[in-house]
Amino acid sequence: MTVEIFIPCFVDQLYPQVAFNMVKVLEKVGCKVSYNTNQTCCGQPAFNAGFWGESKDVCSKFMKDFAGADYIVAPSASCVGFVRNYYPKLFDTAANHKEVVALGQRTFELSDFLINVLKIDDVGASFNGKATYHDSCAGLRECNIKKEPRQLLSKVKGLELVEMQDVETCCGFGGTFAVKFEPISIAMADQKITNATDTKAEYLISTDMSCLMHIDGRNKHNNAGLQVMHLADVLASGW
Known part of the structure; x- marks a missing residue:
């Protein structure tokens, strides 16, 4: 193909x-x-x-x-x-x-x-660590993606996946929203980081680097200690 x-x-x-x-x-x-x-x-x-x-x-x-x-x-x-x-x-x-x-x-x-499409959920990846997953608004609401990334991550050897509170809530990026409504955007990112760190996860994974870029900016500013990773980076690990 x-x-x-x-x-x-x-x-x-x-x-x-x-x-x-x-x-x-x-x-x-x-x-x-x-x-x-x-x-x-x-x-x-x-x-x-x-x-x-x-x-x-x-x-x-x-x-x-x-x-x-x-x-x-x-x-x-x-x-x-x-x-x-x-x-x-x-x-x-x-x-x-x-x-x-x-x-x-x-x-x-x-x-x-x-x-x-391919009907594949195990790509042979392995990644040792504890992670939580962030549903991007576009993935969840525009592409109807919910179970797909979790199914793939469940097959990654060594990865412990835990759900955070309010997992479907926006991270605050929203493209131009983060520029036009900066204080609200920052507060939303900080809440997302709080929910992620409450799970004791080391990593935050998503399908969208736009979300992760925004979250990571506040993560580093607050010294929250999270590491952000795109789904592709996790799936390409260990082989």
Whole structure:
């Protein structure tokens, strides 16, 4: 199976190891991975900031870059959720609306793809430690991902997974929300960190580096002692 990968802007610029580890996992389970170097952004930042026209231009480029791909996999439920849920709204009166909807149906977050497309939940990973998992808003509410990452993590040898209180509550990032409503955003991140540390977990895992980036900023500021890890980093460990 050939899989086209989409690498979000902030992963490309700040957390490239997440992308490399996703490729490592996909190849381990038998996928042929293809990376289109012309790819840029999915268009979400401009859309969230209210620049719908500019966002639509970026979305059109995304559709061109991934035209003909059987499957598109990304290490970000946020980007996947945007492609699936908001592309059809941006192009609701366009002649290619059916193609836009079909593109969303071929676009998957990593855990969703592994569990629901490949039907694989054990990639042979091992990671010694105690961890808790954060449900990103995009993963939970836009991609309907809940059990998938937990099922994958349950198969990681040596990993103890514990649930934190209010696990489905937002971390406070929300893209531009963190800029426009900084005090509220900080308080939400601090509450998330408190809930995570109350479990005595050493690691906080999620499908979205955007959430983890925000949480880790407050984590380091408060010297809370948590280590944040993307799901792909855990799944690529121990082999």
